[in-house]
Amino acid sequence: MADARIAVLGAGPAGAAVAIGLARLGYEVCVISEWRRFAAVEGVSQRVLEGLRHAGLTRALASAAPPSPRRVQWNGDGQSANQECLLDRPSFDAALREDLRAAGVELVEARVRSVGSDAAGHLLHLDPGETRRADFLVEARGRQAPLAAGRLRGPETLSLLNQWREAPGAPASAVQSLPDGWAWMARLADGRCYWQITLDVASAGLPAKERLPAWCAERRRQSALVSELFGATALQPAELHARSSTAILFQEASGANWLRVGDAAMAVDPLSGNGIFQSLSSALQAPAVINTLLRHPERAQLARRFHQSRVEQLFLRFARTGRDFYALEQRWADQPFWRKRSAWPDAEPLHAAADFGQVRVERLPVIRDGLIDEADVVVSADQPLGIWHLQGIELAPLVRALQGGAGLEEVLRGMAPEHRRMLRGWLAAQGYP
Template identity: 30%
Template sequence: MLPLRSVSASRRSSAWSRATSRATWRFPGRPTSTNALPSRSRVASSGGGRRNARSSSICNRKTRPEPRRKRRTPCRSPGSAPTTTRTPRTTSPSPTTWTWSSCGTSSASSIISEPRRIPDSSRSHGCCRAKGSRNPSRRNSPRPNATSGACMSCDSVAADALIVGAGPAGAATALALRRAGLPRVVLVDRQRRSRFRIGESAVPTVGTALGRLGLPRDLEPLGHRPYHGNLSVWGGATAAIGDFLRRGLGHGWHLDRAAFDAWLRAEAIAAGAEVVSPATLVGLERRGDRWSARLVGEAGVVSASARFLVDATGRRAAVAARLGARRRLHDRLIALATVTPSPVNARLVGHSAVEAVADGWWYAAPLPDGRAIVTLMTDDDIARERRFRDPEIFHRAWAETTLLAELAAPAIPAEIAVFPAFSQHVDRAGGSGWLVAGDALIGFDPLTSSGIAGALDDGCAAADAILRSLSDGADEAAAGAAYAQRAQSTLRRYLTERRAHYAAERRFGDQPFWLRRHQRAFARSSSQLA
C-alpha cells in the first residue's frame, strides 16, 4: 500500500514486516454457489454468506520477506487476451504482498454511509475527465444523468485510485470509492466487447450487492428479467427443478450483460469517476509513494499516476502478473456459446437449464429479447479432439441432449463464440498500494452463476480496504490482512462446494472430463493455500 503521511517510514516498514508473509488475501463472504444444483448443494440459504462484523486484529506470527523470484510469463488459456508488451517488474520499492493469513475480517458495509477523511492527491496539468463528470469542487455529491462517455484527449492523469478494468468489479470499486468521498478515481477501459457474454444469469445475492452500492435492486425497469431457479439433469436422467423462492432467497436476474455493464460504468461516472478509454496498460512503475503507468489507446500514449492501483482485468490478472503474482488454474474449462435463432420454450422463461453429458455439461438461459444463449462447457483439449467448434458437430451434440433440446430447439449455429471459463486464483491478492478484485482474484466456475454477484461484492470490499489504507492514521497492514482473509475464506469454500457439485454426477465417471474432477488431485488443490 502507499505510505501514510502521518506515519514515519521506519514505522511503516516495521508494520509491514509484522503483518505480511508468502500467501495472499482472503475475504469472508464473496457469494459462491447459490445457483448450482440447489437440491444437492451444501450452500447455505444466504448464498455463501457475507460477514459484516469488523475486526482490527492482525496475525502475530513471525513472517519472512517475500523472496525474489524469476519472472515467469503468466499462463494463458484459449480466449484470454495476451499482454500487449512486457515490462520489468516493479523494483522501487519492492511491492510488499498481502498474504493468505489467519487475520481478522472486514466489511464494506460502511463505505457509503461513513465517508472517510482522505488526503487529496496532487493535481496534474491537462488531466482528462469523462464526459458528464462533475465539477471538481462538487466531487463528493453524486450527480444523476451523467453520460457514459469517456475521453483520451489528454496526456496525463493523476488519481487517488487507478482501476485497470471497467467490468463489474472495476465499476463497482470506482462507484464505492466515489460514494465514500475519495476525490480522484480513474477507470481504464479497453472497450473490447464481445458479442456473447458468459454470466447472463445472476443469483439472488446480486440484489444485496447492488443495494450496498446504493443502486436499485429491481433491474426489470432496466430491461432485465427475473430468474427464479434452475432446471437440471445432473446425477441422474430425471430433470429436477430448484427454485430460489423455496430456499428463501427471492429471485435473481437474467441479464443483458452488455447493457448491465454499461449501466454500472455510467453509474460510476455519475458518481464522479473518470474514464480513460479506449486504453491498454503497457507500462507500470513504482516511483516513491505513487504508481506511474503508461496507457496506450487510439489517441496515443497517456501517462497516469496514482496512489493506489486496482487490478480488475478479469481472468487475465494482467496487472497482478506484472507485479509478480502467479495464476493458479484448477481446470481447463472453456465455454462454446451460441444464441438460438428463434424464441425458446416457455418452460425456460425465468429459469436456467443445466444438463450433464459425457464431455462436460450444457447450459441455457433466456435472454431479454426472447431468445436464449446455449453453451457447451468442456475442457479445451476435449473441445479440440471432438471438434466442437465445428457448427455441424456442435449441432449434433446439442441435438443429443434431452432437456436442452426440448427447451431450446437445436439449430446449426451461425457463430460459436469461445470463452475462458476455468476456475483460477492468483497467489496473492495485493500488496503495498495495490490489490486484485473480481475474476482476476478468483475466477468461479460458471456452474455457480456467481461471477457478477462476486464481482460487485469484491468492489465493496476492495473499496473498503483502499479507504482504510489511504485514510489519515490508518493501519494499511491490517486493511490488507482483512482483505486477504476474506479472499482466502471464499476460495476455500468455493473449492469445497465445487468438488461436491461435480462429485454428484457419477454417470460418466470413466470420461476424461469427469475423471479430472473426481480425482484426488482436485481435492488437494486447496492444500496449496495452507
C-alpha cells in the same frame, strides 16, 4: 494522502463497486474500460441482486429480468422448481456505466495497452495513444487481466458459447450434465438464445476451429432438453465464442499501491453460478483496504492480509461448492472431466461440524469506519476469518464469558428479547450445549 488519484481498470461489477465505494470516501477515481467483445447472458440468484443493491449499483440491478424457470438435469434427475434472473450482459454493462456516471466517477472508454508501475505510481498507456497517471491502481479487468506469478489453477477448463436468435417467447434457462462436461442454456424474452458447453481442455478432443460451430450444433441435436427449450434454429451452427473458465486464485492480490479485485483476484468455476457475487464480495471490501493503504501506511500489512485472506477463503468456499456439485454426478465419475473436478481443490468439507469446544477468540483485521483495524473476533472451524458482531453486538465478550464459566442466562441478562433469540440461535449453530 486522501487526494490520491486512483485508476480502476475495468467497468464490470467489481470495478464499478470499488470505484463508487472510493468516490464515497472522497477519492478522485477514474475507471478505464473497453466494451465487452462478445454478447453474453448470465443467470444470477437473489443474493447477487442484493449484492448489487448493497454496492449502490441500482441501474445495473434494474437491468435484471424478473425470475424465470430454470431446469436442472443432473445425475439422471430432472428438476424444474428452480428459478434464476437472467442478465443480458450488454444491457447490464451499459447500466453499470450509468451507475458510475451518476456517482460522479470519470469513465474513459479505451483499451489499456500497457501499464508501467513503480513505487511512485502508475503510467497507463491507452489506445489510440493517450497516457494517464495514477497514484493507486485497481486491477478489475476480470479474466482479461494480465497474469502474474504465484497463482493456483484448477483443472484447465474451456467454455464454448453459442448464440442465435429465434422468435420472442417466455424466458427460461437450464443446466445439463454430459459425459464429458456440462451445458448451460438460456432463452431471453426477445428471442436471443444462448448455449454454452464447458469441457476439460486435455480430454475434450475438439475438432479444428473452423469446425467448432458444426460440432456444437451436433451436440445440441443430441440433447432432448435443447429441443424442449429452443426451436429448430438451435440445431444449426451458430455464432461461437471460446473462453477459458479455469478456476484461478492469485496468491498475491495486493501491493503497496495496487489491488486486484473480482475475477482479476480469483476466478471461479462457472458451475457455482456465483461469478458476479464473488466479484462483488471481494470488491465491497476493497475501498476500506485502499483507504487504509493510502491514509495509514503503517497498517499496510494488516490491510493486505485482510484482503488476501478473504479472497482466498471466498475462493475455497466456491471451489468446494463446485467440487461437491460435480461429485453428485455419478454416471460418468470415471471420466476425466468428472474425476478431476470432483476431487479439487481438496478433500476438506464445505462446512465443518459445529463444536463449541473449538471456538476461540482471536485478534484479527476487521473493517471499522471505512478503514482496516484490529478487533477481537470469534473464530470457528466453519468461520476461520472470524465473526466480530451480530447486529451490532460484539461476540467475543459473550464467548469469553461462557468459556469462563458464566451461565447463558447471566450472559444474556438485560438484552432485548429479539437479541436474546438471535444470540441463542447463533450459539446453537456453533454447537453450544
